Ligand SMILES: Cc1cc2nc3c(=O)[nH]c(=O)nc-3n(C[C@H](O)[C@H](O)[C@H](O)COP(=O)(O)OP(=O)(O)OC[C@H]3O[C@@H](n4cnc5c(N)ncnc54)[C@H](O)[C@@H]3O)c2cc1C
Ligand SMILES: *[C@@H]1O[C@H](CO)[C@@H](O)[C@H](O)[C@H]1NC(C)=O
Ligand SMILES: *[C@@H]1O[C@H](CO)[C@@H](O)[C@H](O)[C@H]1NC(C)=O
Ligand SMILES: *[C@@H]1O[C@H](CO)[C@@H](O)[C@H](O)[C@H]1NC(C)=O
């Protein structure tokens with residue numbers, strides 16, 4: 001193909017503007033059949049034929065620009081086309097490289113996107129004079145808003161956990177001074193670091209198709225960014241083109257959805273589903289779904305954080321929920337997905353259409369097989385919920401041993417509670433030398449009235465009393481999931497880089513008499529060493545009314561205790577201190593957790609970026625099949641994210657051990 005440099009002299013931009021008119025996009029000229037069958041529902045408007053990129057619209061572009069090669073926007077339909085047309089380059093093209101698209105090409109691309117292309121400006125840029133947008137008052141706003149997840153969600157680029165972005169443009173702690181070497185100085189340099197170079201603010205499917213074709217054909221790094229919630233910064237990448245799905249906010253309640261029955265396509269289920277469901281746009285956040293469910297008198301399976309993208313990383317990673325002990329994982333609820341594939345083609349995925357991808361996209365991780373544009377998830381009738389909160393600490397009558405015996409008393413009931421459909425969300429943490437806190441925040445009895453729930457938990461509370469641990473249990477009954485959620489889970493705080501977490505999915509054997517002592521002492525070692533344990537008593541309930549034959553980590557199916565463990569360090573810590581803390585987390589604390597639960601796993605969406613043998617931990621026995629599908633649908637590696645399926649074929653340059661950032665070139669290992 002013609003080198004992009006030559007496009008500049010051809011004035012393609014001006015030509016295209018003449019041909020299409022300033023406000024007309026390529027996609028507007030597109031025509032094509034709406035994928036449909038008797039079992040699928042109407043897509044969202046942004047997914048309709050008018051809003052897709054088709055062969056016709058591309059042909060019309062090529063015809064209108066006879067003197068230039070615009071084939072860098074073409075689809076790739078065969079395996080050879082899917083491999084980069086530049087051959088197997090060692091690294092993705094990086095800004096400043098000779099082959100990096102020149103401004104004229106970005107302008108042309110922007111034109112085909114009807115102006116949806118954004119050049120990245122870091123969220124904290126107003127805090128720095130080198131950015132050209134310095135403003136003390138704007139910086140003050142940045143500083144004050146930084147810990148609010150919404151502030152990051154609404155930005156096309158930002159990441160909520162900046163450690164692996166590279167911390168290259170953090171809000172300054174004061175208005176700064178003139179000393180560039182002091183932290184908090186406006187004269188220090190703000191750089192892009194791991195943030196993507198450009199972002200496409202997607203409002204229709206054609207934008208995603210054009211972005212994927214552009215990045216694939218020009219060998220650019222691609223990232224998919226929804227809310228920026230990812231622990232491991234999987235939604236950023238230096239020098240990347242970012243597909244920003246946040247604006248895809250449509251929510252549709254479908255009173256009676258009829259699922260495809262798997263005929264012809266090799267689906268494994270015969271039952272099908274007929275009942276209430278939601279179609280959710282890729283940018284919809286958890287709380288938005290919950291509100292819509294409340295308004296329609298139904299319940300939807302979702303997580304605990306208000307701003308997590310339910311159709312984005314949540315479902316892709318598996319998705320655990322206060323509903324999971326009753327209904328299974330978030331990914332289990334999916335009836336259908338609409339997806340732009342690495343080829344650029346837009347397809348519907350369900351039991352009968354692309355059943356292999358239907359399997360892989362439900363649990364195999366985000367940013368791996370394509371960009372999901374919407375999902376259909378089943379809904380459940382409204383349920384009552386009863387919650388229980390209490391806490392206890394070490395104290396005059398509670399020794400450290402008694403405190404941990406109290407934790408063990410809870411572990412003894414993990415199987416009983418989850419088998420009954422209950423869920424627990426709790427914190428175990430040191431609060432001073434030799435002092436510890438256990439905080440139940442809350443235990444959640446889904447579909448249980450208060451009397452029923454009290455009957456379930458009272459034996460446990462009696463065990464605590466027998467140990468001499470005084471507690472004041474507070475029960476509360478609600479008549480819907482949303483009401484429970486809204487008054488139970490506090491808004492979260494983000495933006496810091498003074499801690500890092502890993503996790504373990506403990507099977508129920510770990511809490512049985514023969515093993516609970518070992519499990520407790522592994523947990524206790526980490527807590528006594530300064531770790532913060534955020535625990536879930538949860539199971540992925542078997543649910544014959546949904547399709548659970550998916551790629552969710554098999555370890556989830558055996559779990560009754562999911563423990564997240566965070567290691568912290570001072571805010572002003574040196575890299576050496578961060579490395580030390582991270583190494584302790586991975587090689588001491590979590591190593592003991594792995595040793596007491598051999599063959600189990602960790603949750604990829606809340607896992608350790610330094611997890612050894614991440615393929616086994618995050619994907620278990622599904623890994624070989626997931627990898628084969630990766631090679632089938634994305635042989636050139638258009639999609640990459642740290643610890644994603646196939647990521648072992650790539651590395652990011654310029655790494656500091658234990659603090660792997662996205663701030664570097666993305667290169668192939670071989
Ligand atoms: C405070 C907090 C609470 C949490 N609580 C829970 C919980 O209760 N249950 C639970 O299961 N998880 C929970 N998580 C983890 C959460 O599910 C993951 O962080 C999830 O990946 C976030 O997805 P996102 O789309 O919002 O974030 P992003 O960071 O934008 O994306 C996450 C990953 O998904 C990819 N991705 C996003 N959208 C798409 C798309 N449309 N198509 C393809 N790939 C896409 C991204 O490229 C990235 O790899 C929590 C996380 C936090 C920070
Ligand atoms: C893309 O076009 C829009 C509208 O013309 C413009 O506002 C925006 O700045 C352009 N983006 C880039 C990266 O030039
Ligand atoms: C910022 O970057 C510029 C240009 O690279 C350099 O000259 C300057 O010394 C840097 N300033 C600081 C404080 O690092
Ligand atoms: C809401 O759902 C519950 C449980 O299915 C049902 O009993 C109730 O009648 C419904 N309320 C309305 C207003 O539809």
Ligand SMILES: *[C@@H]1O[C@H](CO)[C@@H](O)[C@H](O)[C@H]1NC(C)=O
Nearest residue numbers: 394395396397398468469470
């Ligand atoms: C400790 O136990 C004693 C004796 O039962 C009791 O009087 C005292 O109130 C308890 N202290 C606390 C802090 O619970």
Ligand SMILES: *[C@@H]1O[C@H](CO)[C@@H](O)[C@H](O)[C@H]1NC(C)=O
Nearest residue numbers: 299326327380381382383447
């Ligand atoms: C809630 O419990 C009732 C019976 O107690 C049952 O019929 C219903 O299916 C349950 N709902 C869910 C969502 O499990």
Ligand SMILES: *[C@@H]1O[C@H](CO)[C@@H](O)[C@H](O)[C@H]1NC(C)=O
Nearest residue numbers: 405408513514515516517518
């Ligand atoms: C577990 O520890 C308790 C004391 O805390 C002890 O009585 C019991 O025998 C231990 N169980 C096993 C299997 O070692």
Ligand SMILES: *[C@@H]1O[C@H](CO)[C@@H](O)[C@H](O)[C@H]1NC(C)=O
Nearest residue numbers: 570571572573574575576577
């Ligand atoms: C961090 O701050 C604390 C308290 O202000 C100080 O004692 C410590 O030396 C600082 N550490 C580093 C690495 O600057």
